[in-house]
Amino acid sequence: GAGVSQSPSNKVTEKGKDVELRCDPISGHTALYWYRQSLGQGLEFLIYFQGNSAPDKSGLPSDRFSAERTGGSVSTLTIQRTQQEDSAVYLCASSLAPGRGSEKLFFGSGTQLSVL
Amino acid sequence: TQLLEQSPQFLSIQEGENLTVYCNSSSVFSSLQWYRQEPGEGPVLLVTVVTGGEVKKLKRLTFQFGDARKDSSLHITAAQPGDTGLYLCAGARGDFGNEKLTFGTGTRLTIIP
Numbered sequence: 636g637a638g639v640s641q642s643p644s645n646k647v648t649e650k651g652k653d654v655e656l657r658c659d660p661i662s663g664h665t666a667l668y669w670y671r672q673s674l675g676q677g678l679e680f681l682i683y684f685q686g687n688s689a690p691d692k693s694g695l696p697s698d699r700f701s702a703e704r705t706g707g708s709v710s711t712l713t714i715q716r717t718q719q720e721d722s723a724v725y726l727c728a729s730s731l732a733p734g735r736g737s738e739k740l741f742f743g744s745g746t747q748l749s750v751l
Numbered sequence: 752t753q754l755l756e757q758s759p760q761f762l763s764i765q766e767g768e769n770l771t772v773y774c775n776s777s778s779v780f781s782s783l784q785w786y787r788q789e790p791g792e793g794p795v796l797l798v799t800v801v802t803g804g805e806v807k808k809l810k811r812l813t814f815q816f817g818d819a820r821k822d823s824s825l826h827i828t829a830a831q832p833g834d835t836g837l838y839l840c841a842g843a844r845g846d847f848g849n850e851k852l853t854f855g856t857g858t859r860l861t862i863i864p
Contacts, residue, residue: 683851740796741796
């Protein structure tokens, strides 16, 4: 696709339910990143994929959070037993390859998650 | 622990005025990026600075990386309503640049026509 695509754009769920957020990166981009953004704030790193592998999962807030990437393309972020503090915008980004800070990240528009 | 502090958090100025926003840290970064984010959208990369003391210009925007690579500034000349948005700085550490960018707290800029 022309850009990074995320779905759904909005998700409202009840506390305790599981949710899946999807990211479709730009074709050919080997690196994929998940970030979380609380209302009006900066971005919090969650996880990074190089191909299908996740060398860095250190940002995942708890074991309720998991992510996978298949075929070096689409990624799914799963949050189990959602809590109200999970409410945020979840942003996905992709880049051609992890670089020395000069690689350009392309972000999707995010999924606004609201946990009631 | 927030490694990158941005100031001011909010800034509202008249069209045509000049402004500077700051991004400060006690940590050294191998590179620093500036993004602009509009409501309902993801951040869009504006510039990457890599060398201490580096200055880059993007039309009316001037970006500077501190000599010690711990801080950066963004100066906008003759601000326009289209400059309105959330400005985020993001630092990369180590040899691998993008794996774990540390984002600043953001500066929300509003340009009043």
